[in-house]
Amino acid sequence: MAHVPLDSILKGDCIEQMRALPDASVDMIFADPPYNLQLKDNLQRPDQSLVAGVDDQWDKFDNFAAYDSFTRAWLFEAQRLLKETGTIWVIGTYHNIFRVGTAMQDRGFWLLNDIIWRKTNPMPNFRGTRFTNAHETLIWAAKTADQRKYTFNYNALKAMNDDLQMRSDWLIPICTGKERLKKNGKKAHATQKPEALLYRILMAASRPGDVILDPFFGSGTTGAMAKKLGRHFIGIERDDGYIAIARERIATTQKLDEEALGYSISKRQAPRVPFGQLVEAGLIQTGTTLYDSRRRHTARVRADGTLVCRDMTGSIHQIGAHVQGAPACNGWTFWHIDKRGDLVPLDRLREEMRAASHA
Amino acid sequence: MAHVPLDSILKGDCIEQMRALPDASVDMIFADPPYNLQLKDNLQRPDQSLVAGVDDQWDKFDNFAAYDSFTRAWLFEAQRLLKETGTIWVIGTYHNIFRVGTAMQDRGFWLLNDIIWRKTNPMPNFRGTRFTNAHETLIWAAKTADQRKYTFNYNALKAMNDDLQMRSDWLIPICTGKERLKKNGKKAHATQKPEALLYRILMAASRPGDVILDPFFGSGTTGAMAKKLGRHFIGIERDDGYIAIARERIATTQKLDEEALGYSISKRQAPRVPFGQLVEAGLIQTGTTLYDSRRRHTARVRADGTLVCRDMTGSIHQIGAHVQGAPACNGWTFWHIDKRGDLVPLDRLREEMRAASHA
DNA sequence: TAGGACTCTGAATCGGGGC
DNA sequence: CGCCCCGATTCAGAGTCCT
Numbered sequence: 001m002a003h004v005p006l007d008s009i010l011k012g013d014c015i016e017q018m019r020a021l022p023d024a025s026v027d028m029i030f031a032d033p034p035y036n037l038q039l040k041d042n043l044q045r046p047d048q049s050l051v052a053g054v055d056d057q058w059d060k061f062d063n064f065a066a067y068d069s070f071t072r073a074w075l076f077e078a079q080r081l082l083k084e085t086g087t088i089w090v091i092g093t094y095h096n097i098f099r100v101g102t103a104m105q106d107r108g109f110w111l112l113n114d115i116i117w118r119k120t121n122p123m124p125n126f127r128g129t130r131f132t133n134a135h136e137t138l139i140w141a142a143k144t145a146d147q148r149k150y151t152f153n154y155n156a157l158k159a160m161n162d163d164l165q166m167r168s169d170w171l172i173p174i175c176t177g178k179e180r181l182k183k184n185g186k187k188a189h190a191t192q193k194p195e196a197l198l199y200r201i202l203m204a205a206s207r208p209g210d211v212i213l214d215p216f217f218g219s220g221t222t223g224a225m226a227k228k229l230g231r232h233f234i235g236i237e238r239d240d241g242y243i244a245i246a247r248e249r250i251a252t253t254q255k256l257d258e259e260a261l262g263y264s265i266s267k268r269q270a271p272r273v274p275f276g277q278l279v280e281a282g283l284i285q286t287g288t289t290l291y292d293s294r295r296r297h298t299a300r301v302r303a304d305g306t307l308v309c310r311d312m313t314g315s316i317h318q319i320g321a322h323v324q325g326a327p328a329c330n331g332w333t334f335w336h337i338d339k340r341g342d343l344v345p346l347d348r349l350r351e352e353m354r355a356a357s358h359a
Numbered sequence: 360m361a362h363v364p365l366d367s368i369l370k371g372d373c374i375e376q377m378r379a380l381p382d383a384s385v386d387m388i389f390a391d392p393p394y395n396l397q398l399k400d401n402l403q404r405p406d407q408s409l410v411a412g413v414d415d416q417w418d419k420f421d422n423f424a425a426y427d428s429f430t431r432a433w434l435f436e437a438q439r440l441l442k443e444t445g446t447i448w449v450i451g452t453y454h455n456i457f458r459v460g461t462a463m464q465d466r467g468f469w470l471l472n473d474i475i476w477r478k479t480n481p482m483p484n485f486r487g488t489r490f491t492n493a494h495e496t497l498i499w500a501a502k503t504a505d506q507r508k509y510t511f512n513y514n515a516l517k518a519m520n521d522d523l524q525m526r527s528d529w530l531i532p533i534c535t536g537k538e539r540l541k542k543n544g545k546k547a548h549a550t551q552k553p554e555a556l557l558y559r560i561l562m563a564a565s566r567p568g569d570v571i572l573d574p575f576f577g578s579g580t581t582g583a584m585a586k587k588l589g590r591h592f593i594g595i596e597r598d599d600g601y602i603a604i605a606r607e608r609i610a611t612t613q614k615l616d617e618e619a620l621g622y623s624i625s626k627r628q629a630p631r632v633p634f635g636q637l638v639e640a641g642l643i644q645t646g647t648t649l650y651d652s653r654r655r656h657t658a659r660v661r662a663d664g665t666l667v668c669r670d671m672t673g674s675i676h677q678i679g680a681h682v683q684g685a686p687a688c689n690g691w692t693f694w695h696i697d698k699r700g701d702l703v704p705l706d707r708l709r710e711e712m713r714a715a716s717h718a
Numbered sequence: 719t720a721g722g723a724c725t726c727t728g729a730a731t732c733g734g735g736g737c
Numbered sequence: 738c739g740c741c742c743c744g745a746t747t748c749a750g751a752g753t754c755c756t
Contacts, residue, residue: 038731045727046746048685054729064464094473094498095731098464101457105423113490114453116475118528119728124747125524127732128513128625131472131563132748134526136729137496139453154487165484167493169477169528174728177751191729204490351479470731507733513746524747626745627734633743676743689744 006211009223009235009243014215017236018077026081026234027151027210029088030201030222032193033074034059036067036096045126054190058239064099071096071103074215079107081213082143087112087150087205090139091193097137109141112150116169117197121176140205150205157204162347163333166204172196181219181245188245189219198225206231220246224253275316275331275346283349290316290335291343297323299335307335316346365570368582368594368602373574376595377436385440385593386510386569388447389560389581391552392433395426395455423458430455430462433574438466440572441502446471446509446564449498450552456496468500471509475528476556480535499564509564515622516563525563531555540578540604547604548578557584565590567620579605583612589620630716632709634675634690635664642708649675649694650702656682658694666694675705 004025010017037059043051061067078088088109090100105111115138122134142150157166172194179195181188198221206212208230214222217235219242226233227250237243278284288301299309299319307319314322316331324334332350336343363384369376437447447468449459464470474497481493501509516525531553538554540547557580565571567589573581576594578601585592586609596602637643638660647660658668658678666678673681675690683693691709695702 035729036731037729040731043730043732044746048687049726051730051732052727059729093729093731094460094470095729097473098457098460098498101453102461105457111453113492114456114496115490116477116494116528118475119749121728121749122526123728123730124749125730125732126746128524128746129511129732130730131474131499131516132524132526133472133730135475135528137473139457140490148488152488157490165487165491167481167491169475169494173750176728176749180728187728504731631735631743674743687742687744689746691744 004211005234006232007223007227007234009217009220009237009246011240011243012236012238014236014238015073015077018074018081018215021081021234023080024083025211026213027083027086028202028206029078029082029086029213029215030198031074031078031088031090031214032191032216032218033071033090033092033096033100034061034216035093036061038095043126051123051126052187052190056190067096068099068103071100072107075100075103075107075109078213078215079109079143084143084147085149085151086143087152088141088143089201089205091117091136092139093133093136097139101139104139104141108144110143110145110147112140112142113168114139118169118171120171120173122174138201151207151210153204153207157200160200160203163330164347170197170200172200175221181249183241183245189242192219193221195221195225198222199229202226202229202231217246218242220249223250227253228256230255278346278349283352284337284346288337290337290346292320292323292334293336293343293345295343299323363570364593365591366582366586366593368576368579368596368605370599370602371595371597373595373597374432374436377433377440377574380440380593382439383442384570385572386442386445387561387565388437388441388445388572388574389557390433390437390447390449390573391550391575391577392430392449392451392455392459393575394452394550395458426455427458427462430459431466434459434462434466434468437572437574438468438502443502443506444508444510445502446511447500447502448560448564450476450495451498452492452495456498460498463498463500467503469502469504469506471499471501472527473498477528477530479530479532481533497560510566510569512563512566512622512624514625516559518623519559519562529556529559531559540608542600542604548601551578552580554580554584557581558588561585561588561590562622576605577601579608582609586612586614589614629713632712633664634705637705637708637712638662638664640712642712643696647696649696649705651679651682651693652695652702652704654702658682
């Protein structure tokens with residue numbers, strides 16, 4: 001059967017290129033297909049400047065039927081290429097994601113989750129006519145309904161999330177700053193995805209050495225993160241310009257060392273809530289005594305959010321580590337308050353705080 | 360034509376009951392259709408206790424085709440019942456929402472947003488096999504693609520959100536505690552929606568006095584919130600038990616008083632006041648010099664309400680655009696008068712004029 | 719150099735009424 | 738239906754320049 005070209009970008013139409021690859025040859029697929037935006041006119045900001053919207057040819061379809069037919073064709077090949085334990089991720093917005101999801105179910109993929117990428121910094125709705133479009137949706141699915149042995153690194157993701165089960169809503173900034181690839185001072189690709197998003201996806205649903213296919217490779221975020229995390233990639237892209245920037249980008253990306261690959265922690269988490277903020281808000285009184293889960297250690301809270309324990313003062317993490325004689329400690333889960341005899345972890349109070357500040 | 364039965368619950372099949380209602384008779388629809396959950400077996404918690412899932416007969420469909428056909432049928436009636444300015448909300452999870460969204464687009468509804476209801480307290484994934492399913496998805500749509508005059512209280516929602524545009528991700532707790540209706544100590548309805556969710560939806564997309572239809576009425580959250588917010592409701596439900604619960608619930612719900620029901624309206628809805636009227640009324644003298652906010656540009660007022668700037672004359676908007684070299688300009692906020700050294704925008708004078716004409 | 723003022727930008731189905 | 742004009746409308750983050 002056909003050769004599987006690892007760590008390279010195949011130039012051409014994604015369906016044709018996928019057809020040339022052998023059955024059951026990839027461990028994970030990440031697909032960022034055209035969203036089929038139907039933009040009628042130019043959009044101006046309140047200051048009269050023009051929004052640089054997506055006007056690329058690759059996002060033009062005549063109608064829903066044409067888009068559906070395209071979607072079914074590439075999904076058919078994607079399913080054929082997946083190994084039995086493989087999973088697929090597809091990203092989109094309300095313009096296309098319902099059609100993609102329907103096509104996936106019809107094709108026999110088994111949906112595992114829909115994941116919401118919440119943007120910290122979305123583009124506002126300039127006209128005040130709708131809600132700020134502040135998220136995109138990912139669908140995560142196994143090859144078939146009876147396939148239960150898909151790759152999912154449950155514990156790694158729990159560790160990335162302060163020892164809480166990772167939820168289906170992920171807060172990640174859009175791709176800006178140094179990470180955003182530029183060409184002649186302008187954005188090189190209209191829809192470059194943030195590396196943190198691919199980082200989390202690859203950590204969740206693949207293992208080092210796995211083969212990752214991205215049939216809509218674009219600026220190559222999937223390839224760069226695959227290399228960084230010690231996975232192999234196959235990219236498919238038909239635009240020479242995009243291929244060139246992706247090649248250069250991946251060439252300058254470093255693979256993490258073996259040790260880091262075992263313990264990688266996400267840099268970007270849910271909005272940070274300092275412990276002092278709980279004190280400031282009155283959720284925790286100064287002078288309150290904190291306990292570990294078995295009441296073997298105690299410490300008291302000061303007004304600035306530090307703890308005192310015997311003659312030591314420091315953060316909830318530092319004091320937690322100190323009393324255990326451990327090199328490090330997650331103070332949020334280590335320390336508890338006594339609520340009518342029950343021990344409640346600080347982490348629960350933080351959750352309440354986050355909820356209150358958003359509601 | 361048929362009678363529209365306000366503030367009542369129609370017993371029977373939702374499609375048959377909708378058929379009996381006249382065209383263009385409701386202002387907003389909220390629909391919480393069966394989710395078509397595909398639970399194979401009973402789910403047990405780690406402590407071996409059984410999760411009380413949805414196993415009602417109303418959630419049983421033989422396959423996707425049967426579910427799609429049901430979905431298309433009720434959406435057809437829903438679209439017929441909507442007034443031209445009306446919008447529809449449909450809630451679901453990944454089991455059904457993609458099929459619903461596709462059917463809505465195929466039917467000609469125009470999607471305005473998808474909204475993510477983020478749960479503060481979702482049920483964990485007990486087996487550690489997937490991400491915590493921590494959200495549900497709502498689709499908000501106008502009746503047709505060319506319909507731009509749908510009801511959306513942009514300013515009211517902005518006010519509810521600390522003066523920031525409301526985003527597409529809403530953090531709301533699931534329905535628990537006193538709010539959760541009980542029957543013989545057990546939850547009375549498997550999928551009772553939180554009142555906060557309906558509150559926000561009704562505040563966003565309806566006005567006092569509007570008619571709200573809920574074709575899957577269940578425990579009546581829509582009816583209760585409609586009554587509380589001074590809207591009318593029509594509920595459709597086929598289960599006598601649910602109807603009884605909902606009736607009692609709504610009977611004990613109080614309408615907010617008129618003052619509380621007031622909400623911030625937008626400038627678009629305010630009566631139009633031409634600039635010339637301010638001159639005519641003497642709020643601005645002819646010959647007055649106008650300044651932009653940084654005093655970089657000036658213009659003088661003429662008797663007919665036009666401005667002069669160098670050799671140009673025109674409306675406050677035209678001259679504002681001209682001096683900036685911009686394609687357009689809002690003269691009301693661009694131009695100011697000098698009141699004892701302070702710059703006051705024309706917009707403020709206009710507000711005074713409107714206030715005076717009301718008194 | 720630290721901080722403030724100003725500018726720029728991001729997958730966006732983004733207006734209404736009179737003539 | 739088309740044209741023209743009125744006039745309503747933005748948040749977070751990064752980058753630049755000046756004090």
